[in-house]
Amino acid sequence: MTVALVTGATGQDGGYLVERLLAEGTEVHGLVRGEDLGGGPVPDGLVVHECDLGGPAADVAAVVDRVAPDELYNLGGVSSVAQSWAEPLLTTTVNGTAAVVLLEAARSTQERTGRPVRVVQAASAEIFGEPEHSPQDERTAIRPVSPYGAAKALAHHAVGIARARGQHATSLVLYNHESPRRPPSFVTRKITSTVAAIAAGRADRIVLGNLDARRDWGWAPDYVDAMVRAVRHDTPGDYVVATGEAHTVRDFVAAAFARAGVEDWERLVTVDQALVRPADPSLLVGDASRAREELGWAPTVGFAELVARMVDAEEPS
Template structure:
């Protein structure tokens, strides 16, 4: 059999790096893109020891010609789109960039695939943010979208574009609606890594206080390496479909803080300060997903929940103390 070729658009982030590692373990030839290969550090690929095994090219996802040239060059059997704006908070300050990089970027990829004669399978990264506030009922694939941020609006638009192209043009295109998923590769601008890094620094005597926003929000936190496996499993089905990827368990950010500080033998209440300026406008209070379809249909193993995620992230951070 010919070697399978994959193109990961947005390979520099947490998910892109873990997905590249997973595909390489399956024998794929992997090409990855970033906005500017010459300026990117590829720290995550280096951290996983796979930088030399991946071909790299530059892609501006909201530029159709750039996307077209990249897909022609890589000639992939599978395309994974993990690019675009990644911050909900930033999308309130830069809504146009959110729409262009997420919605228009997805449309560009779909159009290139439609124009190609070679059948290509396409995975697009969706987001639990599309559901808005789920309340105590875990969201599944039939739960209506109720986006509350420009980021979520863009992700919702991309999801409906996927459905439209799948139904109208017969493309193999699917969306993974991923709830929060973490790992040591998360940068500290993500609150989970900020909390764990802060606890580690306090333990080491480097700082004494950590400022955080709303601790009463609840989320469904999972382990990123398991979530990229679900992405790949979606692409192996005979017919494309969309899946919620989650753990099914929600806990408050306060719980995440308490458990992280407990790992380092610290009382979080002595070190954490609430900073009102960190509160997001139109914040989602509760977000939790139902992964039953993915577990049954994809054969995805029951995912690691928040306690395991915290333990693994803290253990990795403790190495640097």
């Protein structure tokens, strides 16, 4: 039986990944912070290991050694770019340094057991910062403009170094991917939850930051599919995972109001400059050609359908 270890197992991506792996018959272990255990139901069959990626490296490495996984998915860490500005040191530790700890632990476990430990690192389009060209691919220069992007870049480079040492280590450069499981602190979920509330008469307006920021938004379970394909691919590498379509935050708002049946929505939106990030890339859109050609991966849910699913999943009136 395949044994998998997933960090961030209670997050959006971790939850979808754990459910998929369990359904396949994989023995799944989750590395979870104690404070996250009460955030929602833990899937039946998930073996939980209470451990903080920001804690002592020896504790994290001990979990890897004890589980001795065939597949290690590193999805844990600070998931908000906005939070990274408030907590840059924490972000560097859990999004960057922890990846190095996990890679070294995987190498050590592999040497001890004589069995390969395949690693997938969840990188981010934020590593590209303000790119010189669009769409971006695996050859795009890495020059982040946020603490979040810098930490993810550290982890991304660490994967490349581990691969050069012979490890089966892959970094997936994930573009924005959403679902109803996104916390309300994310702008996409803030939009869908507030729009649903406006449509139901529970709110009268939505307050947002930069409406012109453009992003490449995909469906989270599709991106989880890319993770599984990548870890089981014969050859490790770096892959951009994206839809190849860019939409503004304003587009997202318009699609959400349209799904909720609300017309003349512009008057219901207020822009607050305090919500605009210190540095916000103007256009991030990815070219996933390599993932399509080598992994056989492709997105299955388009932008309008993604927004509709999120609006439909909000609490009814």
